[in-house]
Amino acid sequence: MSARHTGLGALAILSWGTLGALGAFSASLPPYLVLTFCFAVAAAMGLVICAATGRKPVRLLDRRTVLFAGLLAAYHLVYLEAFHHAAPIPVSLINYLWPACLIILGNLYFQLRSGFPGYLGAALGFVGVLVLIGKDGFVLQLSEAFGYGLAFVGALLWATFSNLRRHDSSDAISAMTTICFASSLICGLWWMANGANLPALTAQDVWVIAALGLGPAGGAFFLWDLGMRQGHAALLGVLGYSAPVLSTILMLVLGLGQPGWKVFAAIALITLGGIVVQIGTSATSSGKLKASAR
Template identity: 80%
Template structure:
C-alpha cells in the first residue's frame, strides 16, 4: 500500500472519536445497570455487526483461538474493566479525564516502540493536548487524596492499555474487519464470564435500559472499534492520536447542553489547546519512508 496517509480512513477514525464523545452521557444513563453486563452486551452487538459486514463482503471472522486474537480481546476487555472499576474509587470527572490521556500515551508509546515516527511535532501536539485535558480538570482536579489514588491509577492504566491496544493493532497484518469481529466476540465472552463469576443476577430491564445498551453497542462501546481500527491501521495515526483529545471536549459540551454542568473558562481554554495540538501534528512530517509508515497492508 502507498506510504501516503489515507484521508478517508483518517476520517473514519475521527468519527470513532466523535462517537466516544457520547460515552459520558450514555454511561451516566447506564449507571443503574451492572457494568460487566453492559460490556458483555455491547461487545456482542459489535461482534454481530462485524459478522454482518463479513457476510456482506464475503469474508470469514478470524479464529477465536488465535493467540493474537486472544491478546487483543484481553486488552480490550481489561481496558474497559479497569476504566469502569476506577469509578468505584474516585470522582467520575477526574477519572474520565485521566483516562483521556490515552492519546498522549499512544504517541509516546508509538514513537518509542512502534515506529510511529511522529517527530517533534507529535510530542508538542501531545503536550498541548495534555494541557487541554489539565484545563478541563480545573485547578482542584489533581488535589489527590489517598482514597482516590487507586481510582486515578486504574484510569491511567486504562489510558496505557488503550494506547497499547491501538499501537499493536496498527501493526497487525490480519484483515481489520474479520479480526475485530472475533476480538469483540472474545471480549464479550471475557466480560460475560467476569460478570457471571461475580454472582450478579440479570436485572429487570426497562425500554430505556435496552435503548442505552443498543446505543453504546452501535456507537462508542462497539461499532466505533471498527472505525478506530481502520483509522489507526490505514490513516494518519499520529494525527488521530492528538485528535483523540477532542473526545473529552465533545463529551463535556454534550453534557453542558444536557444541563449536566456549568460552562467555565477552562472549557474554552481546552478547546483552543486541543485544536492547536491537532494543527501542530498535522503540520508535521507528511512523507514517511516505507519502513516508517503506519499504512501496513491489512
C-alpha cells in the same frame, strides 16, 4: 486514500464523542454486565458484515486475537468503573489522554519516532488534565483519585491496544469481529465469577447498552480500523482530538457537569496537544519521504 473511508473514520470519532455521556448513564450498572452485551452486539454486527461481504472471522484461539481482546476488555472495564468513583467530565478527559500516551509508548516501544513534537503534545495534554482535576492549584481531589487513576490506566491500555493494532496485518472487519466476540466472553466470564447477578434493567439501561454496542464501544472500532487503513490517516489523527471537545460539550448539555474555565482550558490544552502531535508527526514523515527521494 479514499474519501469514503475517511468519512467512516470521522463517524467513529463522532461516536466516541458520546462515550463519556453513555458511560456516565451506565454507571448504575456493573461494568462487566454492560460490556458483555456491548461486545456481543458489536460481534453480531461484524458477523453480519462478514456474511454480506464474503469475509471469514479470524480464529478465536489465535494468540494475537486473545491479546487484543484482553486489552480491549480491560480498557473498557476500567474506564466504565472509573465513573463509579469520580465525576464524569474529569474521567472522560483523563481518558482522552490516550493519544498522548500512544505517542509516548509508541516512541519507547513501537518504533513510532514522532520526535520532539510528540513529547510536546503529550505534555500539553497532561497539563490540561492537571488544570481540570486541580482544586486551588494543582492539588488532586483525593476523594476522586481512584477514579482518576482508573481513567488514566484506561488511557494507557487503549494506547497499547492502538499501537499493537497499527502493526497487525489482518483484515480489519474479520479481526475486530472475533476480537469483540472474545472480549464479550472475557467480560461474561468475569461477570459470572462475580456472581452474575442481573439487575432489573430499565428501558434507559437497555437503550444505553444498545447505543454503546452499536457505537463507541463496538461499531466504532470497525469504522476506525477502516478509516485508518484506507482513508486519510493524518486528517483523521487531527479530527480525533475533537472527541474530548464533543464529549465534554455533550455532557454539559445533558447536565452531567458544570461549565467553568477549568473545563474549557483543559479542552483547549488537550486539543492543542493533539494538533501539535499530529502536525509534528506529519512533518517528520514528509521529511523522511523527501530525504528518501533524493
